[in-house]
Amino acid sequence: MPITEVGTHEKVAALIYLSATQPDNGECAAEALERQNAPMKGLSPDANGEIFLPAEAFADVMANDLPAKQSLVLAALQTPMNAATFGDKIGTAAWHEKPSFYLITKNYHALAHEVQQRFVKQINAKTKELDSGHLSMIAKPKELANWLIEIANLVNFYKTSHLKLVA
Numbered sequence: 001m002p003i004t005e006v007g008t009h010e011k012v013a014a015l016i017y018l019s020a021t022q023p024d025n026g027e028c029a030a031e032a033l034e035r036q037n038a039p040m041k042g043l044s045p046d047a048n049g050e051i052f053l054p055a056e057a058f059a060d061v062m063a064n065d066l067p068a069k070q071s072l073v074l075a076a077l078q079t080p081m082n083a084a085t086f087g088d089k090i091g092t093a094a095w096h097e098k099p100s101f102y103l104i105t106k107n108y109h110a111l112a113h114e115v116q117q118r119f120v121k122q123i124n125a126k127t128k129e130l131d132s133g134h135l136s137m138i139a140k141p142k143e144l145a146n147w148l149i150e151i152a153n154l155v156n157f158y159k160t161s162h163l164k165l166v167a
Contacts, residue, residue, distance in 0.1 A: 001029050001085075007094030013155045015098050016148065019105040019116060019134055022123050023090045030086045038115040045083035052080040061110045065133040074135070100125040101151050103144065105132045 004022050007015045023032040033039055043051050053061060058075035059068065066074070102125035104116045111134075120127055128147045132139045 001090075004093050004095060005090045007098055008092050012094065012098060014151065015095055015100040016151060017100065017102045017119075017123075017125065018136065018144075019103055019108050019111055020119075021111070022095055022100075022119050023093060024122075025091070025093050025096070026089055027093075028087045028089045032119075033115075036115050036118050038112065043081075043083070046080075049083050050080035051083050053078065062134045063138075064109055065107055065131075065139045066135060070138075074138075095123040095125075099155075102127050103136060103147065104129040105134060105136050107131065107133045110134060 001021055001023060003012075003015050003017070006012070021029045021032045021036075023029055024035075027035075030039075045051050053075065055072055055075040058078060059066075059071040062078075063071035063074055100123045102116070102120045102123070104113065104120065104127055106113050106129060108116070119125075130136050130140050130143055136144050
């Protein structure tokens with residue numbers, strides 16, 4: 001979600017979302033999910049407002065395509081999410097003005113494939129699909145890296161040729 005707003009900076013040429021939500025102007029992540037008929041469920045904060053996924057939930061939601069041992073390690077190392085961040089509103093959504101790219105992960109249990117497709121349509125993003133869960137950077141590192149290189153080359157081509165990469 002942070003790139004949605006900080007992407008408005010003049011030095012940002014394009015936005016890349018990895019199975020993520022894209023709030024619109026004046027909207028927070030929770031509202032964006034509600035608008036896409038995908039409300040957040042089962043993420044209850046503790047007394048300090050932090051969300052920590054137990055190992056079983058982490059394996060299902062975040063690491064469903066990783067080996068069980070690796071999932072357990074990652075679950076133990078996770079940094080809790082502050083629940084309040086889901087209510088932080090975006091000022092200006094950069095995807096209105098900047099070209100956007102979106103990695104659709106077909107097996108991400110927290111953000112269903114069809115919800116990701118609706119977000120893609122909303123922001124008119126160029127896409128890549130991976131048969132992966134949320135942690136595609138661990139499960140499919142080569143595929144993801146190759147796609148990011150393709151995007152960097154494309155954006156650099158347009159930047160150096162003075163042509164415009166259309167949003």
